[in-house]
Amino acid sequence: MLYEYDGSIEKGRPECVVFPTSTEDVVGIVKIAHDFKLPLVGRGAGTGLSGGTIATEGGIMIAFARMSKILEIDLENECAIVQPGVVNIDITLAVQGDGYYYAPDPSSQRACTIGGNVAENSGGPHTLIYGVTTNHTLGMEAVLPDGTVIQTGGKEADPTGYDLTGLITGSEGTMALITKVIVRLMRAPEKIKTLLAIYDEPEDAAATVGAMTAQAIIPAAVEMLDGVMLRMVEEATHAGYPMDANAVLLIELEGPAEAVDEQAEQIDAVCKECRAREVRVAKSDEERALLWKGRKNAFGAVGRVSPTYYVQDGVVPRTRVADTLRFIYEVSEKYGLTISNIFHAGDGNMHPIILFDPRKPNELEKTKKAGAEILEYCVNVGGAITGEHGVGMEKNDLMPMAFSQDSLDMMETLIKVFDPDRRLNPGKLLPTGKGCLEVRPMASGGAREMVW
Secondary structure: OOOOOOOOOOOOOOOEEEOOOOHHHHHHHHHHHHHOOOOEEEEOOOOOOOOOOOOOOOOEEEEOOOOOOEEEEEOOOOEEEEOOOOEHHHHHHHHHHHOEEOOOOOOOOOOOEHHHHHHHOOOOOOHHHHOOHHHHEEEEEEEOOOOOEEEEEOOOOOOOOOOHHHHHOOOOOOOOEEEEEEEEOEEOOOEEEEEEEEEOOHHHHHHHHHHHHHOOOOOOEEEEEEHHHHHHHHHHHOOOOOOOOOEEEEEEEEEOHHHHHHHHHHHHHHHHHOOOOEEEEOOOHHHHHHHHHHHHOHHHHHHOOOOEEEEOOOEOOHHHHHHHHHHHHHHHHHHOOEEEEEEEHHHOEOOEEEEEOOOOOOHHHHHHHHHHHHHHHHHHOOOEOOOOOOOOOOOHHHHHHOOOHHHHHHHHHHHHHHOOOOOEOOOOOOOOOOOOOEEEEOOOOOOEEEEO
């Protein structure tokens, strides 16, 4: 039962869970599954938010928790080789004494594991300037569904041949089971400065993001919390967010000291031009860490208020963040649901969190409809249905909103090159046709509409 769910609202119980400690163990499990034509699902820490590790068809779940060794740290080549069960933050802890760190930082970085990060191409607050997991994955070892072991990429800057590393990264466990990863290490910046901009109106905070972009200011991270969210966070963590505000921007700058100080002055001015009532600067490492603790413990804070919640993951152009936020509030009013917002404002990755009670009749269905409407809006303004959580089983039947049938067919053809029988993480990423949602082109042009 512990392995029938992840961080989404879906469930599906595997018939058995196996804990390998080596690549050889994985090969043995995969060959048994191949011989008996059993479904296979790889699982990391189970922190995913799109049902990516749910066993939709039973079968064998391979849990990588015991493959948790850092096999090599190579500072000369600024990389490390790790097993898939290594916790994200543990890579940084292993190298920070030498002035290095691992850049991708999902909010669950103290629990989530590298194998899952690679499978989902995870992001995080600091991906605004440093990129997502694929930008820090140099190579991997992986086991195919017939037990074949392959190596992709390497420590060199430009490996020969097709970019199979990039192809498998973000494939959501539908092509291969990752058993080793070569990750990029980065030097710690000379200076870090964290600012908290405080607003009376959420739209003003959202407009600030576009204003910074217009002035070619790119911080390391720009996170936004609306009033509903920041009050839940502050009550839980006492991070220093003002309880009477209706939005805050958490902005972080990294780099050479002179450049950071100059950018901080520019950002202060932009925030105030966009009607920020105050811009605070963290005065110590402890204060900075507390602000980020509030941001990264937000989901736990929501759990203190609502028995269940549904997290969405749409992406919009930065210039449409304010519009999208207004639309989310309209959806909240339409369905009578409380929706709090905490998201990566700098790259337009929206995370509306819909609070609901599954014990109330029809509330789960109503919540899913609200989430799908938000994603439809994101696509229609030039965005996407996911930025970092993945498609999984949560959004696979929404894929036709974003891709033509020819494109979806091409994706399926590609998956079948690796997994002809589609036994590896079945029911994920591509549409199954089992949902209650029909997506069809609108007569007005390229946008699409949903019919329930």
